[in-house]
Amino acid sequence: MKLGDAFDEMHGQDNGLRKAYRTYQEWLDATAHTRLLEKHQQADLIFRRLGITFSVYGSEEGVERLIPFDVIPRILDAEEWKTVGTGVCQRVRAINAFLDDIYHEQHILKAGRIPAELVLNNPGFRPEVLGLDLPRGVYVHIAGVDVVRVSAEDFYVLEDNARVPSGVSYMLENRETMMKLFPELFAQHSVAPVNHYPEVLLRTLRSVAPPGIIDPTVVVLTPGHFNSAYFEHAFLSMQMGVELVEGQDLFVEDDTMFMRTTSGPRRVDVIYRRIDDDYIDPLAFDPNSMLGVPGLLSVVRNGRVTLANAIGTGVADDKAIYCFVPDMIEFYLGEKPILKNVPTFRCAIADDCAYVVDHLDELVVKEVGGSGGYGMLVGPMSTNEQRSDFRQKILSDPDNFIAQPTLKLSTVPTLIDGHIAPRHVDLRPYVLTGETTQVVPGGLTRVALRDGSLVVNSSQGGGTKDTWVLEA
Amino acid sequence: MLGRTANNVYWMARYVERAENLARLLASTYHMSLLPAASGNDAQQWEAPLQLVGDREDFITRLGEITPGNVLAYMVLDVENVSSIRSSIRLARENARATRPELTTEVWEGINQTYLELETMSYAKMVDQGFREFFDWVKERSHLFRGAIYGTMRRGDAFTFSRLGTFLERADNTARFLAVKWDMLSTGGRPMAAEDYYRWGALLRAFSAFKAYREVYSGIIEPRRVAELLVLRRDMPRSLFACTAEVNEILRHLRENAACTRLSGQINERLQRNRIDGILRSGLPRFLNGFIARNNELHGMIGQEFMLVL
Secondary structure (H helix, E strand, O other), rough: HHHHHOOEOOOOOOOOHHHHHHHHHHHHHHHHHHHHHHHHHHHHHHHHOOOOEEEOOOOOOOOOEEEOOEEEEEEOOOOOHHEEEEEHHHHHHHHHHHHHHHHHOOOOHHHHOOOOOHHHHOOOOOHHHOOOOOOOHHHOOEEOOOOEEEEOOOOOEEEOOOOOOOOOOHHHHHHHHHHHHHHHHHHOOOOOOOOOOHHHHHHHHHHHHOOOOOOEEEEEEOOOOOOHHHHHHHHHHHHHOEEEEOHEEEEEOOOOEEEEOEEEEOOEEEEEEOOHHHHHHHHHHHOOOOOOOOOHHHHOOOOOEEEEEOOOHHHHHOOOOOHHHHHHHHHHHOOOOEEEEEOOOEEEOHHHHHHHOOOOOOOEEEEEEOOOOOEEHHHHHHHHHHHHHHHHHHHHHEEEEEEEEEOOEEEEEEEEEEEEEEEEEEEEEEEEEEOOOEEEOOOOOEOOOOOOOOOOOOOOOOEEEEEEEEEE | EEHHHHHHHHHHHHHHHHHHHHHHHHHHHHHHHHOOHHHHHHHHHHHHHHHHHOOOOHHHHHOOOOOHHHHHHHHHHOOOOOOOOOHHHHHHHHHHHOOHOOOOOHHHHHHHHHHHHHOOOOHHHHHHHOOHHHHHHHHHHHOOOOOOOHHOOOOOHHHHHHHHHHHHHHHHHHHHHHHHHHHHHHOOOOOOHHEEEEEEHHHHHOOOHHHHHHHHHHHOOOHHHHHHHHHOOOOOOHHHHHHHHHHHHHHHHOOOOOHHHHHHHHHHHHHHHHOOHHHHHHHHHHHHHHHHHHHHHHHHHHHHEEEEEE
């Protein structure tokens, strides 16, 4: 695909300067290029000193890398943000209603709007929590919805990430860093703040404590400091002022969750867990897990501790269920979807599958349960060999794959080897649900640094940018 | 605070203190080796660090001969030597990272910066900038670490357990350092010669105690007084008495009636009751080895009392 085809968020399709970027362009014109390069290096030092690193799976153990940070911001005006912000909140409201439904009455299945077997046989569906009433009926307290743009008006949702989305610490640290590096830019633009995210997160978590708890104790549960997102777990617990615990720090007694402190056991009411369902309780799920807490599920089932996100949200974040989110919005909310779904071919359906294997060079193929940019094929960028490899994989296990047309992701100017060049981006706003569903303006912009690449994941060489939402 | 976190903070402080004390020992050894009269017992000099913290067999297998260069390479940058300065700083930073939310930005960034700079250090670079400068840098980073803790951390559990780690480790290191050096520097009854004064002076400097010695005793350097200063003086920040008094105070503040608090009280009291002549009569190294064992026992009891994870 030619880059020239993509919508550029700074220059539009016709190379005119778009409104949101006017002030920035003036600043850029008045600023020596070398200064921009210096700031770029400074940013690198800041991130290293802060220790904002992630570990790469499959590479040498203990290797810590920085996610490349680009100093040119991605800017959205108030109107553009209104579409995205209300759109992602709408989806999350629908998804929460869907989860509450399928773990109780299953109206949507009875109404035939979603094939029942697709839900009930889904690996993310957890019969263990059927009939369980959760505080405020919330399942997905934190969602990171991946949004891409293809034109001035058209935004698509790629994934809803309803399990344990990560990256929000980059949203916050990117902003901190930009404010340190370019204070004058913030004086010239009225950029909507994001720094209150931890505050909103804490309020959200406290609002879903088990009934009757006046002053709930919240903790962040991490797999430990070798996990790739450990920095973020530490960062969030610190920002919220709550304990960062590992599975070994928690134990169950008298149907209550406790943590081991230097002054004895202390009761825990809400767990913001950054561990997948499979590993959270070795007695209920994977018995080999060393990360979880034995007996956790029974305390959850008795409503004595709240997990955020709840057990069983994976079913909503499955790439096959994804196709039905617009139906959920209509079914539960009686609203029209604000954001578009990418048309999706489910290889489980014979016709779809036949089409997909015939058009691999045009499509993006993904595993239904995959994440992190692993196990996907970007057709237009692929080799013959890769395509025949995928054809084999799809035909031998069609249920495991979906395919979508390759979207021309929008581009934003990015500093590459000392020069400014357009690179493809996506956007992950973070949606919080407690008493209400809300979103902090902006999110994490990920950018594919390789020329022409559409894969923005940090594990695949992606970087990040600060995302500015201009106040009206 | 979580027991596991207390353990991380405690070890973080211990490892930084360990790195500093090793830098002190190596700086002192290096300094003494520059003296003209030192050539005779050069090898013995450089064996001291190995005896203290290294694994002699591992050293001989991997590096061969005990030369100043080999010992420095092994003690400073060798990652396979778990006691090297680099290993200690790595472990300190690893523990800090595991308990990042408990630390202030100043403390974390300080230790992370130390780690990052040390990771780029090579033997050639160390030669180039000078060993002395390098050891001074390690000491400075340790001062900065303690200063950041003292100046920025809330007086809560994280502060308390890091202080506990610092003083327990320092007591141990002072005792070990002195035990190894004592016999090595002993003149065996012959009168002190000029180079002996240098050596004992270098030993005092390794504990930042040269000036204090002059102030307290206002006389020439005598081994007996050096021992008194570093073991029994309550106003010397690196003496056994001062360190154990700090440990005891912290533990009494944490839990008055715990078994570890009682033991730390006994350890400190024993130092209070003793006179230096009595200790020297039965042998200083013997006394110090007994101290090290009890201090280590105390470490185990602290772990059981506060940090039991499972």
